[in-house]
Amino acid sequence: MSGPLYVPVLPARAHATAVFERLSRDVRAVIRPLWNLPPFPGGTPKTLATAVGKYVDPASAKSRHGGWIDAPFGEQDQTEALAEALSVYCEFGLLRPVTGPERAEAQQTAAVVTARRGSRGLGIRVRVTGEWDGRSGDDVRSLLARAGPELPLDLLVDMGAVPSVRSDAGKEALRALDALMPLADWRSAALLGGGVPTVTADMLEEGPWEEPRGDWWMWREVRTSGRAYAPELCYGDYGVQPASALAQAPDPGRKGAPAWGVLRYTTESSYLLFKTLTRGPDRIAVNRAAARRITQLPGFRGAGAGPGEQWLCECANGPLSTGEGTGGPKEWLQMGNLQHMTYVVRSLTDG
Template sequence: MSGPLYVPVLPTKPHAAGAFRGLWPDVRAAIRPLWNLPPLPGVAPETLATVVGKYVDPVSAVSRHGGWIDAPFGEDAQTAALADALAVYCEWGRLRPVTGPERTEAQQAAAVETARRCLRGLGVRVRVTGEWDGGLGEEVRGLLAGTGPEVAVDLLLDMGAVLDDRPDAGKEALRALDALMPLAVWRSATLLGGGFPRVSADMLEEGACEESRAEWRMWHEVRAAGRAYAPLLGYGDYGVQPPSALAQAPAPGRKGGPPWGVLRYTTDSSYVVVRTLTRGPDRIAVNRAAARRITELPEFRGARAGQGEEWLRDCANGPLSVSEGVGGPTEWLRAGNLQHMTYVVRSLPGG
């Protein structure tokens, strides 16, 4: 069993595609993203291909080393049209289809059929957002029975949000893996979890906060458990957004938003989040000070560490008389993902 070094769970949105495209080539080569279509409520099946193309064309173009494409929020009435639309990126691109035990039989069958045609394999995404349910193992066994030996399968064990309020997440992951690993000759197995918090204004009363990387701790706990599969277990997370961000439906006409945002920085054990302003007369000064707060951290890796750090350095040192370079929500998210993905790859064995 072998697999990618790092599997980030990312939305099929411009900021994520842009961040992935902006990574240094050696970092990008070590990553196989799990791309996620957003909910597309009410989109008619006959127009889905056009809508899907808007989201997936850019991420397929930057996924030259491969990855997975999933539509976890697809409606039942959209199943067939989604399968047809996504199959194009599996057959002619380098992405792989995804299914899971909680999906409908129609979605499972469509994903397996796409995997047979594209010959790139099938991602089996198993969600465990609480305690492990042994019944899931039997459902996965049934799903795998329909794949056949010609379809390579990749296990994507998705623990969802893994914060400090889930201290037993590592134990539950081990229970799940102990049940799932014997079910197939998995081509790869990856443990996914989202440790970045859902940031609120209350958390930033002091201007910044620090939250532990519980998903990183979970992965190390599982790796240290001594199981035979542990050394080959891949790592994945949700980047610098909470898992719930994937479920946000597009709102192209939406305007406004809160007057504040955040800069994000990843250290070995925590996420540092610093408040910024999206508008107002103090925006330039506050945002440059926020970047300086990060660049002055003992854990700051320096501008040469990656494009994310370079952007933070430039923002911190820019003039107070010019707004260019202070960014906005999209740029802050892009810089956060750039530094995070680069750091994760460099931190993993073999990175």
């Protein structure tokens, strides 16, 4: 069994795809993203073809070393259109289709057919929403029978719905993996932990918010469990956004934005969240101060650690007379992902 070093679970949106252009080559080489299309409520076959291309074209171009593409929010009557729209990226590109045991039979069949045509394999995404349900193993067996023995399979155990603060998350992950790993000769297997919580203005009102990095400790517990599969297991997470962010539907008519935003920084034990402003007379001073607080952390890795840290240093030390370099919501997300993804890869490489 072999696989990538790191599987980030990302929305197929501009702020996420742009990150790959700025990652260093060695970091990018060991990452295989799991890209996720947003919901397209009421989308017709004609509009879906255009929408899928808009989101997947950039994701496919940035995934030079491969990855997966999933449409987890597709409506039942959209199955055929989504499968057709995605097939070109899976058959002639480097992305692999994804299905799961809880999905409709039509979606499972479409994913299997696409995987066979593309000959790159199929991702089996198994969601653990709370406690591991043994009946899920039977559903996976049925799905594997539909896929057949000749198709290369990648197991994606998704713990994103399990709160990272749960002390028994590692045990639930082990229960799921113990049940799923014997079911197939998996080409690769990844454990996907959750990301940061949904951020509210109240959380940041009293100062920076510190969220325990439970996904990393869950991973460490599994890796040190002594299981035979543990050394080959790939690490994955939702990065600096909550898992719920994937379900946000496109809203081209939306106007305006909150008056506040977030700068994010990842340490070994925590996600640190700092309030920023998107408008107002104090915007520049508040944003530079937020960046400065990060650069003054004992665990700050320095400007040479990567482009995310370099940007934070430039933001922190810029003049108050100009807002240049203080960013906005999309750039804050990009920089958060840049520092996070680079740090994760360095942590995994260092053991």
